[in-house]
Amino acid sequence: xxxxxxxxxxEALATGASRRLADATAEQALRWAVEEFGDxxxxxxxMQDAVLIDxxxxxxxxxxxxxxxxxxHFAETLGTRDAVAAAYPDIRVVEAHPEQTVAEQDAEYGPxxxxxxxxxxxxxxxxxPLRATLADYSCWVTGVRRADAPTRADTPIVTWDExxxxxxxxxxxxxxxxxxxxxIERHGILRNPLVAxxxxxxxxxxxxxxxxxxxxxxxxxxAGSAKTECGLHA
Ligand code: SF4
Numbered sequence: 001x002x003x004x005x006x007x008x009x010x011e012a013l014a015t016g017a018s019r020r021l022a023d024a025t026a027e028q029a030l031r032w033a034v035e036e037f038g039d040x041x042x043x044x045x046x047m048q049d050a051v052l053i054d055x056x057x058x059x060x061x062x063x064x065x066x067x068x069x070x071x072x073h074f075a076e077t078l079g080t081r082d083a084v085a086a087a088y089p090d091i092r093v094v095e096a097h098p099e100q101t102v103a104e105q106d107a108e109y110g111p112x113x114x115x116x117x118x119x120x121x122x123x124x125x126x127x128x129p130l131r132a133t134l135a136d137y138s139c140w141v142t143g144v145r146r147a148d149a150p151t152r153a154d155t156p157i158v159t160w161d162e163x164x165x166x167x168x169x170x171x172x173x174x175x176x177x178x179x180x181x182x183x184i185e186r187h188g189i190l191r192n193p194l195v196a197x198x199x200x201x202x203x204x205x206x207x208x209x210x211x212x213x214x215x216x217x218x219x220x221x222x223a224g225s226a227k228t229e230c231g232l233h234a
Contacts, residue, residue, distance in 0.1 A: 003037065003040040003138040005138060007165050010138055010160070010165075010166060010167055011160045013036070013167060014158055014159060014160035014167040014168075015160060017032060017036075017158040017167075018156055018157070018158045018159055018160075021157045021158050022156070022157060023157075023174075024157050024158075024171075025171075026055050026171035026172055026175070027055070027058070027059065027171075029157050029158065029169055029170075029171040030055060030056055030058075030059040030060075030141070030169070030171050031059055032158075032169075033139055033141060033158075033167075033169045033171075034059050034060045034063075036139070037137075037138050037139040037167070039064070040137055040138045040139065041063070041064070041137055041138065041139035041140065041141060041169075042063075042064040042065070042066045042094060042133070042134070042137045042139075042140050042141070043056045043063050043064065043065050043066065043140070043141040043142075044065075044066045044068075044130075044140055044141065044142045044143070044232075045065055045066065045067060045084070045143065046067075046068070046077075046143075046202060046203065047067060047073075047077045047078075047080040047081045047084065047192060047202075048077075048080075048191070048192050048195065048201070048202045049080075049184065049189060049190065049191040049192060049195070050080075050084045050087065050088070050189050050190040050191075051143065051172070051180060051183055051184060051189050052141070052142070052143035052171070052172060053065055053084060053088060053091065054088075054183075054187060054189050055171060055172070055183075056141060056171075057088050057090070057091060061088075061090040061091075062090040062091065062092070063091055063092075064091070064092050064094050064137075065084075065091050065092065065093050065094065066094050066096060066130075066133055066134075066140070067081055067093055067094070067095050067096070068095075068096050068125075068126050068129060068130060069095040069096060069097050069098075069129075070098065070125040070126060070204050071097075071098065071101060071102040071125065072102065072114070072125070072204035072205055072206055072207075073204060073205065074192075074194060074202070074205045074208070076192055076193050076194045077192055077194070077202060079193075080190060080191075080192045080193075081093065083190055084190055087190055094133060096129035096130060096132065096133040097129060098124055098125040098128070098129050099124070099128070099129075100124065105121075105124065105125075112206070114204065114206045114207055115206070118207060125204075126232055127232065130164070130232055131163075131164055134161075134164045134165075134166055135164075135165075137166060138166050138167060139166055139167040139168070139169060140161070140164075140166060140167075140168055140169070141168075141169045141170075141171065142168065142169070142170050142233065143170075143172050144170045144172070144173065144233050145170075145172050145173055145174075145175050145180065146173055146174065147175070147176055147177050147180075148201075148217070148218060149216065149217075149218045149228065151228055152233070155170050155173040156170065156173065157169065157170055157171065157173050157174070158170075197210065198210035198211055198213075199211070199220060200217035200218075200220060201217045201218045201220055201221050203221055207221060208220055208221060209221075209223040
């Protein structure tokens with residue numbers, strides 16, 4: 001169960017903090033979140049890298065980390081998840097599973113739903129499991145950055161997540177690509193080995209392609225289709 005505050009109270013909290021923390025650093029935003037919510041928050045990671053986890057564990061070493069186990073991940077992503085769990089032994093990796101296995105989904109909807117109806121596939125394998133897991137928390141923390149894509153250009157540091165009914169904190173929202181890469185370099189942060197191979201935005205294997213040099217990093221997601229977001233953040 002999430003904390004004792006009502007959705008209205010959480011929304012008011014998020015609205016006030018959104019103003020006060022509009023220009024907060026990542027550490028300031030996380031300190032506020034941890035002081036406000038304690039164990040009642042969870043950090044989401046797609047295991048592309050451990051930047052957000054590293055920043056969060058400096059404030060709360062035993063933080064919960066949410067990983068959406070879609071059943072379609074690259075082996076390298078699962079390896080990164082295991083390496084992260086070993087490198088940050090105090091965290092608790094919370095895996096959110098879809099209601100159906102890939103085989104069960106194939107049986108009901110036909111194979112490769114991701115090719116025919118990716119919105120439905122994402123809804124079943126990401127959006128619903130995320131919502132079910134977030135129902136146990138009052139706050140979630142994501143690694144979304146304004147520099148990720150034009151659709152993310154207005155990402156606030158703190159906001160009210162109406163759809164999932166909890167506070168959402170994006171501590172890295174203002175970080176540029178240079179600041180992000182510099183943090184990885186300076187702190188020796190774990191990174192999914194696929195990044196070095198040109199996969200600059202890593203999601204499920206069937207929907208992730210290499211990105212051409214100089215191209216928008218997220219252009220490798222659902223390449224060839226109009227879809228740009230899985231529905232978790234937009
Ligand atoms: Fe399905 Fe692709 Fe979405 Fe993963 S990213 S849930 S495989 S449509």
